[in-house]
Amino acid sequence: MHSIRARFRHTVQTILFWWVKVPQNPHHTDLEQLKQKKHCVYVLEHQSSADAMVVDHELRRLGLPGLYRKIDIDELHEETSLLTVHARPSVIKRHKAGIAPRIETLLTYLTTQTKEDIILVPIALYWGRAATSGNGLLNALLSSNWSVVGRFKKLLTVLFNGRDTYLEINTPISLRELVDDNPDINTATRKVARVLRVHFRHVRSAVIGPDLSHRRVMIDQLLKTDPVRKAIEQHAKTKGVPLEKAQSYARKQAITIAADVSYGTIRFLDVLLTKLWNKIYNGVLLNGIEPVRELAKDNEIVYVPCHRSHIDYLLLSYCLYKHGLNVPHIAAGENLNMPIVGSILRRGGAFFIRRRFGGDKLYTAVFNEYIHTVFSRGYPVEYFVEGGRSRTGRMRVPATGTLAMTVRSHLRDNSRPIVFIPVYIGYEKVFESRSYLGELKGKDKKKENLFDLVKSVKQLNNYGHVYLNFGEPLKLNDQLNNLQPDWKDSQYGPDDRPNWMFNFVDQLSTDVVTRINSAAALNPINLIATTLLSTPRQAIEGKLLRHQLRLLADLQLEAPYSKYVTVPDGKVEDWIDYAVQMGTLRNIPQKLGNLYGLDSQNTVLMSYYRNNVQHLFALPSLIAALTVRARGISFDKIAEQISMIYPYIRSELFIQDNTDTALQKAKDIIDVLIAKQILVKDEHGLLHGPDKTQDQSFQLQYLANIMLPTLERYLLTLSVLVRLGSGQCSQTILENQAQQMAQRLALLNGLDAPEFFDKALFKNFIQTMKDRRVLTLNAEGNLEFDERIPTIINQAGAVIPDEIWYNIYQVTKRSVAHSEP
Helix, strand or coil: HHHHHHHHHHHHHHHHHHCCCCCCCCCCCCCCHHCCCEEEEEEEEEEEHHHHHHHHHHHHHCCCCCCEEEEHHHHHCCCEEEEEEEECCCCCCCCCCCCCHHHHHHHHHHHHHHCHHHHEEEEEEEEEECECCCCHHHHHHHCCCCCCCHHHHHHHHHHHHHHHHEECCCCCEEEEHHHHHHCCHHHHHHHHHHHHHHHHHHHHHHHCCCEECCCCHHHHHHHCCCHHHHHHHHHHHHHHCHHHHHHHHHHHHHHCCCCCCCHHHHHHHHHHHHHHHHHHCCCCEEEEEEHHHCCCCCCCCEEEEECCCCCHHHHHHHHHHHCCCCCCCEEEEEEHHHCCHHHHHHHEEEECCCCCCCCCHHHHHHHHHHCCCCCCCHCCCEEECCCCCCCCCCCCCCCCHHHHHHHHHHCCCCCCCCEEEEEEEEECCCCCCCHHHHHCCCCCCCCCHHHHHHHHHHCCCCCEEEEECCCEEEEHHHHEEEEEEEECCCCCCCCCHHHHHHHHHHHHHHHHHHHCCCEEEEEEEHHHHHHCCCCCCEEEHHHHHHHHHHHHHHHEEEEEEECCCCCCCCCCHHHHHHHCCCCCCCCEEECCEEECCCCHHHHHHHHHHHHHHHHHHHHHHHHHHHHHHCCECCHCCCCCHHHHHHHHHHHHHHHCCCHHHHHHHHHHHHHHHCCCCCCEEEECCCCCCCCCCCHHHHHHHHHHHHHHHHHHHHHHHHHHHHHHHCCCCCCHHHHHHHHHHHHHHHHHHHCCCHHHHHHHHHHHHHHHHHHCCCCCCCCCCCCCCCCHHEEEEECCCCCCCCHHHHHHHHHHHHHHHHCCC
């Protein structure tokens, strides 16, 4: 009889898998370790023959024992290796025995056999991954979140969703540990049953997400909330229009904003994007997603990636979906709400936001209430704190609007903790790079349209690898407790903005972008860009290139910026060959040894990729700059100079370490440089560069050159300030003149790098000097300074090469004199 049942199951499974398809999802437990366990019992959420046959098939495919075998214990020989948390509903038997009796049997056995253990292995299985929706009876009937499980419903589910069946093997649970902690069998039984129920509820929340309301119903409810009703009344009164017209306007804005998540569209995008990624990328590499999976089970997740490309929107959602996490609601700029494309993005989870609210209080109220609805219902959310795409490759100054809305929503309802997940997205090629270059050189930003988008996609070819690194999570409650301990003592309404919140959001935004930077991904392209752009003519010998690439990688391996930074695998020779194949690097064969360089077009474009990771080498480069021209310098003198310069670099590049931590890391970096003979320590304990005839001398100079343009820009700004005089110019005048002179200096030095004269960088530097009280404002609103500024300029010769110092002196002397009345 047993063999007949087994053959029947095998036949049914064969027929079932003619249709059913289980994607090769990553498993979040160690399968090899699981194979070594002696007694394993698998746990499913619902009793279902179809579920059991799919799981049995997949377990055996992975080399694990199937579900239908008996437990290999004499005393339990009648017990199968399958448990289900919820029994199949029955009209005849209203109260069917649940999981408790089976668990009690297993626990009772373990109390008599103290050296044995039985492992429970929860397995999550979902036929499709659509949450319950109000979009119709069929969607609700076939949803994986539908609680009533019947055979007819299961048949329809298999037919409609069998091609996208999600299976996930979760972390095993040791019953021995539970018995040892709870000797009372009844207590232990209840605890195991509760742990399993909670586990499946959390996994379902992370993978499928909360129930989706019909968009129309959600908008109706949103328009009835007190903040929106008051805004409608105020709008009607202010504009002098009928209340009905104001309500119609509010509804129109809500429809324009709201996402309209469609599981069918997500499945369509899954297929489409898989083909697209395979066409244009060599692979998408993820790091650090496992902690995110755990946090998603009982926290409100807000993904905060850096913004490098329009691809970011699709790429992150695609990877989350592929790795068993719910697709987030994504804040997208209203410029992307184009015909056809906007509708697809909306159904894929995008909600649209104006770049500026323009004082439209009704729109503001509708949007705020929509955001609060999204958070309070537990949907994961994604938005870009930089506001727009970075044109230079550096992290942009964060925009605080969406963060402030998040904080205010949480103050209103903090029942579900919010966790920000920083995500660094690194490309080896960005398909918008040439348009970015044009914008930096003064061209107007071109408005997106459907034709240009289709044209861009057709032109896409090999764009290398993409790196998604998940950084250190930032828990909003922890931040609030640290900076505002009594925040929970007050009740906050939708319009409340406590005085402390503005500074809190500013600090929060800086923390977020700093954590994004701390998860940066080094890759062959940005390492080669960093190396080549630090050479005088963007050309280098092959041997020296290999040594410098190894140095940059080893600095991150032996004195890491953070534990979240990733370094590429393989040999440096492979990195060089890869860059040549990608068309990024040019190989110049020579009889005395190959040279490598950049052509005139790539030189400017490569600065973008160098800027992606420049912050990782800021401190090593500063140390190199302080030692390369010195005939001997003590660590105390280096520390003194770092303490003066580093805070400005930290502010500009959003570096994680404060000055004290940086000084501690500086010792480790110096040790690495000494070990590699890049620095030499003499008998007096002074540091200096190696002999000029050695390759290591060039390596030290190239390392120093990484931050040299930044130090030049600082010196230029200070020189302009001194020439204009203390109390003689406003911040705006200083910004404008410093930018204009930077453009002139770039032309004189042949520096074709538009980010060198990016006005935002001058603004940040001046603001940091004001924050540090190096600059102050007088009664007329002009900038005043003391003797510290001229002293810094006089000391700059220790870091800045003479020819550059001379050019800065000549440019500022003539230009400032020319601008005087």
